[in-house]
Amino acid sequence: MPSLHQLRLALNGRIPPFAKEAYLKLREINASQRALPDFLIIGAQKAGTTSLFNYLCMHPQIVGSVPKEIFYFCSHPERGERWYRRHFPRRSKLESGRRICGEATPIMLCVEQAPQQAHALVPDAKIIAILREPAARAVSHYHHQVRFGHESRPIDEVFSLENIRRWEQGDCPDLPQRWYFSWSDYTTGLGHWLAHYRKGQVLVLEAEAMFTDTQAVYDQSCGFLNMPRHKLPQITAFNAGQPKSQKPQAFQCLKTAFDRQNKALQKLGYPMSWA
Numbered sequence: 675m676p677s678l679h680q681l682r683l684a685l686n687g688r689i690p691p692f693a694k695e696a697y698l699k700l701r702e703i704n705a706s707q708r709a710l711p712d713f714l715i716i717g718a719q720k721a722g723t724t725s726l727f728n729y730l731c732m733h734p735q736i737v738g739s740v741p742k743e744i745f746y747f748c749s750h751p752e753r754g755e756r757w758y759r760r761h762f763p764r765r766s767k768l769e770s771g772r773r774i775c776g777e778a779t780p781i782m783l784c785v786e787q788a789p790q791q792a793h794a795l796v797p798d799a800k801i802i803a804i805l806r807e808p809a810a811r812a813v814s815h816y817h818h819q820v821r822f823g824h825e826s827r828p829i830d831e832v833f834s835l836e837n838i839r840r841w842e843q844g845d846c847p848d849l850p851q852r853w854y855f856s857w858s859d860y861t862t863g864l865g866h867w868l869a870h871y872r873k874g875q876v877l878v879l880e881a882e883a884m885f886t887d888t889q890a891v892y893d894q895s896c897g898f899l900n901m902p903r904h905k906l907p908q909i910t911a912f913n914a915g916q917p918k919s920q921k922p923q924a925f926q927c928l929k930t931a932f933d934r935q936n937k938a939l940q941k942l943g944y945p946m947s948w949a
Contacts, residue, residue: 694740694741697740698740698760698761699760701760702756702757702760704764705756705757705759705760706756706759707764707765707766708759708762708763708764708765709759709762709765709768709775710758710759710762710795710796710799711739711762711775711776711796712774712775712776712799712800712899713774713776713799713801713802713899714747714776714777714779714782714796714799714800714801714802715727715776715777715778715779715802715803715804716778716780716782716783716788716801716802716803716863716867717780717781717782717784717804717857717863718780718783718784718803718805718811718857718860718863719781719783719784719811720806720815720818721780721804721805721806721811721881722804722806722881722884722885722911723778723804724742724778724912725884725888725911725912726802726804726879726884726891727742727776727777727778728742728912729892729895730776730892730895730899732906732907732908733896733901734771734904735771735772735774735901735902736773736774736775736776736899737762737763737767737768737774737775738775738776738777738778739775739776739777739778740761741761742777742778742779743777743778743779743780744758744761744779745781746758746779746791747779747782747785747787747788747789747792748781748782748785748787748788748791749785751791755795761777762775762777763775774901781857783803783864784853784856784857784859784862784863786866788866789866789867789869789870789871790870792870793870793871797871798875799871799875800875800876800877800898801867801871801875801876801877802876802877802895802898803860803863803864803867803876803877803878803879804878804879804880804881805860805878805879805880805939805946806880806881806882807881807882807929807946807948808859808860808932808935809925809929809931809932811857811881812854812857812858813829813833813854813919813921813922813925813928814919815854815857815858816829816832816833816854817919817920819852824851824852825852829920829921829922830922830923832854832922833854833922833924833925833928834922834924835924837855838927838928838931839931841855842930842934858932858935859935860935860939860944861935861938861939861942864876864878864939864942864944865942868942873943877894877895877898878944879891879894879895880946880947880948882947882948883947885911888906889906892906936948936949937949
């Protein structure tokens with residue numbers, strides 16, 4: 675009988691919410707026997723986190739949470755450790771197969787309290803961030819919001835020259851629930867995580883590298899998690915946006931507007947090819 679995660683992969687994540695919640699309620703009964711995560715994929719949103727998570731879960735010794743995004747450390751710490759544990763497999767199952775488990779909630783990179791909450795519960799966890807060229811990420815984020823009916827403004831209004839200038843001058847033009855600019859400021863988010871986790875516990879990847887050479891980035895991730903090499907059975911991207919989505923007229927100006935953040939990221943020790 676396939677696991678729920680295998681079923682989710684087969685259905686590309688489309689498990690009915692009522693079925694998922696009923697399944698998790700049952701798992702809460704023996705939550706004390708369940709593991710805490712060995713790794714957290716913290717973001718960035720629209721940078722390939724779903725693909726990376728699913729690729730890792732194709733490894734025979736890596737088990738993903740159910741669901742992929744739990745939002746515990748950034749949104750629901752009041753629900754308690756028992757609630758959190760229900761999303762992970764039993765410890766005995768992991769130990770018998772020398773497996774590890776993890777989750778991926780991509781907004782954790784940008785939520786200031788998330789690393790402190792995470793460190794209090796899983797101080798030895800390994801942290802993975804996958805980053806995408808910030809202007810492209812911001813535009814993809816915009817189209818994501820449009821698809822789900824959360825954004826109605828034209829793209830050239832959101833990424834207007836005025837808004838771009840405001841961002842360059844240190845003023846964030848994002849509206850509530852519309853964090854297109856600020857969620858592409860990776861340095862601030864990583865700084866919060868590095869205040870709680872050692873640098874050796876944090877792996878920073880480039881989304882563009884994963885899109886170009888998926889197996890190589892997968893191997894790097896598995897090595898970081900101390901897992902043996904494994905050939906990916908498939909490299910199809912998951913949760914991909916439209917490949918020819920409209921860009922704003924001021925896209926080149928938008929890219930330039932992130933120079934300050936790109937330089938800060940390099941000073942933090944993470945030089946990116948797109949910087």
